[in-house]
Amino acid sequence: MAADPGPDEALRLSGITKRFGAFTANDRIDLGIAWGEVHALLGENGAGKTTLxxxxxxxxxxxxxxxxxxxxxxxxxxxxxxxxxxxxMVHQHFTLVPTLTELENLAMAPAAVPWRNGRAAARRRAAEVEASTGLRIDPDRLVADASVGERQRLEIVKLLCRGARLLIFDEPSASLSPGEWDELAKLMRRLAGEGHAVVLISHKLSEVFSVADRWTVLRGGAVAGTGDIAGTTPEHLVELMVGESVAPRRERTPASPGAPTLVIRDLSVDRLAEVDLTVHAGEIVGVAGVAGSGQAELVEAVLGIRPAAAGSVELSGQRLERRTPQAFYAAGGALIPEDRHHVAVVGGMTLGENINLRALRQAPLARRGRINLGAARLRARRLMTEYEVRATGENQPMARLSGGNQQKAVLARELSTEPSLVIAVQPVRGLDVRATEFVYRRLTEHRNRGGAVLLISMDLDEVIALSDRIAVLAHGRVRGVLDAAEATRSRIGALMTSSEVRP
Amino acid sequence: MKAFAVRVLTQLAVAAATLLFAALLLLAIGVSPGDAATAFWNGTFGSPTNAGTTLTQAVPLFLVALGWIVADKAGRMHVGFPGQVVIGGCAAAAVGLQCDGVPRVLAIVACALAGIAGGALWAGIVAWLWASRGVLEIISSLLLNLVALQVLAWLVRGPLQGSLDQQPQSANFPASTLWPAVESVPGRTLSYDVILLPLLAAALIWLFARTVFGFELRAAGGNLDAARWNGINPVRMGVSAIVISGGLAGLAGAALLFAGSAPWLSEGFEAGIGFNGIAVALLARNSPIGAIVTAIVFASLNVGGTSLQALLDVPSSLTSVLQGAVIVLVLVAAMLLRRRRAARRPAAPVTTTPSTEKELVA
Structure with missing residues (x-):
């Protein structure tokens, strides 16, 4: 029992620890949230906010x-x-049914009697909420017709109707326009003013400073600090969030960049806006940024999976006019995608077929549409040895391999074609220490042989440890490009959390 | 090797269970299972004539089964085989009726090609709807089956009506279009098209294993997104697979007409081949070689059922009951096998936890 809870204390966490296997996501977390305050919860990806x-x-x-x-x-x-x-909790992805009206969404609650749909009760509750908070909904409009901001408001009303007094907002501004954010900020203040408790999870320090009363920073699953907003500075919070670098820079030769291999100019795709980025031969360019800053859009636009609104991509001196995956690979590109299960491997095919997924479709393994099975088998076996893929044989179904071995197979496929550019997205996600070291070594070797690497990662340590230059992506824009020598965690962190340019 | 033994044992157990079920059913209607077995054997393989009929009837079933296998490998599950068989048959019949006096080889090839084209075109509608509009192929193909049946009903009463007594059927096909049968079999019941069984099975296996096209087809079917991210056009693969599968079903339609016992186009010539062919493929676990065996089993159930009815007055619907029983038993066996396998590898999910952990925290 808490020794002496203050009169205003709403929620008190003491010593909360959560482990997943050997991984500790939350480590003895103490946290107090008071009624009537907006409490900002900050931290990098993987700091443990979501778990908490x-x-x-x-x-x-x-x-x-x-x-x-x-x-x-x-x-x-x-x-x-x-x-x-x-x-x-107001989730980033709303929990509404688009084909129902706003009122029906409110009424959709576990009912005491199943045959009563509670529409009248919902209407009454909504009116009460409107009277107390001024939050107005349009009861008979379909949710599908509502804007994102309006949906978020409905989500909040839904929680209030169900009696929520402590509201948690998970990166609420991610999908909002600046104007909608201003409204939401006002609403948060009003809710706090009425005695509710509000927890705001955000990456944007400007938002935190405009609305929060207190802050808590998580780092590596533990509380790194807590205090009043009034007594702190953005620089201090960034320092707490990113901390001191724990990973020493890897020993390696200085980069000797050659001609530009990948040139991206003014690329705009969905949330990605006017991105300029160049990767030279013989260098690793890291892209740092919190998840959802536009990394997926960047990769998919270069590959040609997602149509770009504007901009150009040049690979090995060739301008990719109609971007397709075929053209990307033909121009010497290779890709280690983030989402291995969905886009990189075919689980139902064999390990050998996955390693040869592209090589098998062209000379020398295939001529005039016919596959040379013997040569394909030899190539698969050679690469399995070279890339240390542990399996019973090249005919083992891919789905039966462990995650690390699947990733090594992907690596073998992508690096074995001697590409001029490798795009690696979170290449060590889910790998153990040995496999991680292996991937890093391979990428560095590729660079030393004169290849270009674009490393996209949400792990700052990884980006700093491997990259020769670091581009920082935030809210779909490149906020700055730093040389490895001048890149520190706090400098990158400051760029990563820099607020959106508002008109 | 052990897994293979388990599979063979299961299949034998399924066969035994089916036989037991059939024996009980026969006892229930007062027929001695021994008599029935004799009559069944005599009707299916007891004489060269009957064996010829059985094998010839297996061909259309097998062709439809191959169609299913091709579509399934590409991950496109369509069920438009009845419609494609019907339209393929109609196209083949329309061409065949014009072939009076045309040299035999030419006439036969023309009819077969017309059947393939008809089935492929009909399947092409399904493919086009899927590729351009995202219409689920299983829905559109199912509905087009009904359209195809109405087209057939109209053709045999309208443009292709040709029997003298105004029955809803076409005139008899010219002799030059009928597919040749083995002369030495009495009654000429064994059509030469049975060579399609091993030929096409081998061709399909070769296509999947040895050609870039087959490889891309399997990749697109295995993981559509991964195929796309690796430079394979999954839409092209899906369309090709659906069209090829329709072509095979269309050829089955032509085989039914030109290698069958009734050389004219009539309503109902499809005789359930379209859906039974799917069962044939599923029973063979989508293996082209296995489909040869299961197609012959299914055909013998049909043929044997007829002889049971003729000799012992067993209702021919019993055959359908047995076919249904086989499917249910095989599904049960497959389910049991899968459970066994799942129970024996508890380690699999553990190895994947590290990646899920990270995802949870992220």
Whole structure:
């Protein structure tokens, strides 16, 4: 039991620890949220914010530690229990049914009697919420016809109707226009003014400073610091978020960049705006940024999966006019994608077929549409040895391989064609230490042989350790390009969290 | 090797269970299973004539099964085989009826090609709807089956109506269009088109294993996104697979007409081949070689059912009951095998946890 909960204390977490296997996502976290405050929760990707909030909302159960609400110990086994206790979360991806009206979405709650749809009750509750917070909904409009901002408002009203008093906003501005954000900021202040507690998860320091009262920074699953907004500076928070670099720079020869291999000019795709980026032969360019800053758009636009609104891409001196994956590979590109299971491997085919997925379709392995199976087998076996893929044989189904071996097979496929450019997105995600070291060594070797590497990663240490130059991506724009020598975690962190340019 | 033994044992168990089920069914209607077995054997393989009929009837089933296998490999699950068989048959019949006096080889090739083209075109509608509009191929193909049946009903009453007593059927096909049969078999029941069984099975295996096209087809079917990200055009692959599968079904339609016992176009000539062919492929676990065996089994059930009815007055619908029982038993066996396999590899999910952890935290 908490020794002396203050009169305003809403939620108190003590010693919350959550492990997934050997990985500790939350490490003895202490956190207090008070009624009437906006509390900003900050941290890099993987710092443990999402896990912590999932514990608070009953999606996960902590391995250790206790929670108390209004001084009473609580333990939530299901999200409904947390909601009943008054804790609600506004997710980044809304939990609304687009084909129903706003009122029907509000009425969609576990009903006491199943045959009553609770529409009248929902209308009454919505009116009460409007009276107290000024949040107005359009009850008979289809959710599909509402704008993103309006949907978010409905989501908030839904939580309030169900009695939420502590509201958690998970990066609420990610999909909002600046004007909509200003409205939301006002709303958060008003909710806090009425005695609600608001938790704001955000990467944008400008937002945090414009709306929050207190802050807590998580780093590596533990609390790095907490305090009042009034007594701090953005620089201090960035320093706490990114911390001091733990990974020493890798020993390697200085880069000797040659001719430009990949030249991206003014590329605009969806949220990506006017990106200029050049990767020379013989250098590794890292792209740092929090998840969802436009990394996926960048890769898919260069590959030709996602049509670009404007801009040009040049690869090995050839301008890719009609961008298709075929053209990208033909011009000497290779790609280690982030989402291995969905876009890189065919689980139902064999390891050998996956290693040869592209080589098998052209000379010398195939001539006039016919495949030379013997040569394909030899190539697969050679690459399996060279890239240390552990399997019972080249005919083992890909899906039966461990994640690390699957990734090595992808690596073998992509690096074996002697590409002029390798785009590697989160190339060590899910790999163990040995496999990680292997991937880093291969990428560095590729650079030393005069290849170009574009390394896209959300892990700052990885980017700093491998890159010769670092481009920082935030909110779909390149905020700056730093030389490896001048790149520190705090400089990159400051660029990563820099706010959007607002008109 | 052990897995193979388990599979063979399961298949034998399925066969035994089916036989047991059939025996019980026969006892229930008062027929001695021994008599029935004799009558069944005599009707299917007991004489060269009957064996010829059985094998010849297996060909259309097998062709449809191959069509299913091709589409399935590319990940496109369409069920438009009845319609493609019907339209292929109609096209072949329309060409065949004009072939009076044309040299025999030419007439036969023309009819076969017309059948392939008809089925492929009909499947092409499904492919086009899928590729351009994203219409689910399983829905559009199912509905087009109904359209095809109405087209057939209209043709045999309208443009292709040709029987003298105004029955809804076409005139008899000219002798030059009928597919040749083995002379030494009494009754000439064994059509030469049975060579398609090994030939096409081998061709399909070769296509999948040895050609770039077959490889791309399998990649697109295995993981559409991964195929696209690796420079394969999955839409082209899907369209090709659906069209090829329609062509095979169309050829089955031509085989039904020109190698069958009734050399004219009539309503109902399709005789359930389209859907039974899917069952043939599923029972063979989508293996072209296995499909030869299962197609013959299915054909013998049909033929044997007829002889049971003639000799022992067993209702021929019993055959359909047995076919259904086979499918259900095989599905049960497949499910049991999968459970067994899942129970024996508890280690698999553990190895993948590191990656999921990171995803959870991210």
């Amino acid at each position: 909030m999932r514990i608070v909302t009953g999606l996960y159960q902590p391995d250790e530690g206790t929670m108390s609400l209004d001084g009473t110990p609580v333990a939530f086994r299901r999200p409904e229990q947390a909601l009943r206790a008054g804790i609600g």
